[in-house]
Amino acid sequence: MQIRLAAPADFEQIWPFFKEIVAAGETYAYPRDLTQQEAAALWMTAPRETYVVEQQGQLVGSYYLKTNQAGPGSHVCNAGYMVAEAARGQGVAAAMCAHSLERARALGYLAMQFNLVVSTNQGAIALWQKMGFDVVGRLPRAFAHPTAGYVDALVMYQWLAPSLSGEAG
Amino acid sequence: MQIRLAAPADFEQIWPFFKEIVAAGETYAYPRDLTQQEAAALWMTAPRETYVVEQQGQLVGSYYLKTNQAGPGSHVCNAGYMVAEAARGQGVAAAMCAHSLERARALGYLAMQFNLVVSTNQGAIALWQKMGFDVVGRLPRAFAHPTAGYVDALVMYQWLAPSLSGEAG
Numbered sequence: 001m002q003i004r005l006a007a008p009a010d011f012e013q014i015w016p017f018f019k020e021i022v023a024a025g026e027t028y029a030y031p032r033d034l035t036q037q038e039a040a041a042l043w044m045t046a047p048r049e050t051y052v053v054e055q056q057g058q059l060v061g062s063y064y065l066k067t068n069q070a071g072p073g074s075h076v077c078n079a080g081y082m083v084a085e086a087a088r089g090q091g092v093a094a095a096m097c098a099h100s101l102e103r104a105r106a107l108g109y110l111a112m113q114f115n116l117v118v119s120t121n122q123g124a125i126a127l128w129q130k131m132g133f134d135v136v137g138r139l140p141r142a143f144a145h146p147t148a149g150y151v152d153a154l155v156m157y158q159w160l161a162p163s164l165s166g167e168a169g
Numbered sequence: 170m171q172i173r174l175a176a177p178a179d180f181e182q183i184w185p186f187f188k189e190i191v192a193a194g195e196t197y198a199y200p201r202d203l204t205q206q207e208a209a210a211l212w213m214t215a216p217r218e219t220y221v222v223e224q225q226g227q228l229v230g231s232y233y234l235k236t237n238q239a240g241p242g243s244h245v246c247n248a249g250y251m252v253a254e255a256a257r258g259q260g261v262a263a264a265m266c267a268h269s270l271e272r273a274r275a276l277g278y279l280a281m282q283f284n285l286v287v288s289t290n291q292g293a294i295a296l297w298q299k300m301g302f303d304v305v306g307r308l309p310r311a312f313a314h315p316t317a318g319y320v321d322a323l324v325m326y327q328w329l330a331p332s333l334s335g336e337a338g
Contacts, residue, residue, distance in 0.1 A: 072313040
């Protein structure tokens with residue numbers, strides 16, 4: 001498994017699993033009918049950095065990293081992760097999360113925040129907790145789940161200790 | 170005190186107090202050196218609606234209302250309020266907040282969320298609580314205050330009961 005910076009052309013390979021995840025409507029607060037062009041703008045252009053996970057020549061995951069708030073809030077970053085269905089259960093999300101935390105430190109961020117983790121997404125919540133995130137907020141009924149109805153969303157947060165690798169951004 | 174929809178030209182009168190509030194860097198997660206053009210884009214163009222408070226021919230306050238998250242999160246709105254220093258302590262913020270809650274209901278939103286209320290801004294926190302908001306999250310050291318250093322920020326949230334006025338959006 002190799003994690004590398006995404007090139008614009010990579011979105012052709014990201015789009016199939018991106019589309020599936022967003023159309024399912026269970027985890028991301030994106031319009032379920034997002035077009036490929038809108039998705040590329042959101043995932044590839046707007047963020048500060050976007051990475052892909054390559055496995056035997058195939059892209060099986062991607063994540064973005066961006067500044068969560070401007071000005072006096074700009075020391076906190078935000079990230080989002082997607083894994084192709086066929087590649088789940090192999091530690092791809094954990095590897096991307098660890099990579100993103102290291103990149104965040106290298107870029108000088110002091111904290112990482114997830115603004116909306118759907119409360120029914122128990123696997124993700126457990127993983128983020130294992131990766132050092134705390135649940136710092138609970139938004140009542142803030143997510144319209146396609147089968148469970150209005151469900152709570154969590155705010156998760158991690159203060160970033162200085163990098164151990166000595167990498168500087 | 171009259172609250173009405175903002176026209177683009179109104180920003181000339183909003184900018185003096187907007188600039189002062191943002192330059193102070195104590196309450197908003199906007200770049201402290203935002204230009205007038207950037208500020209207008211942020212406050213007047215990006216939101217769904219922007220209102221102004223007029224008092225004896227002068228604009229003394231303004232607020233925006235927008236959708237906080239897309240897709241399955243789009244039933245939750247977000248708002249931001251600014252009051253000119255000379256007009257503080259006269260209930261302008263409370264009047265704007267009440268107006269925004271009514272507008273939110275009329276537009277069909279089911280909840281209102283404030284993503285980042287600086288924990289040192291005790292007056293605002295008390296007012297939002299009085300207006301029906303709950304503190305649903307606390308972001309550790311998420312705001313770089315110019316004198317207090319890194320301070321916590323709160324996430325505040327209110328589920329919106331149906332409108333009493335019968336107004337439909």
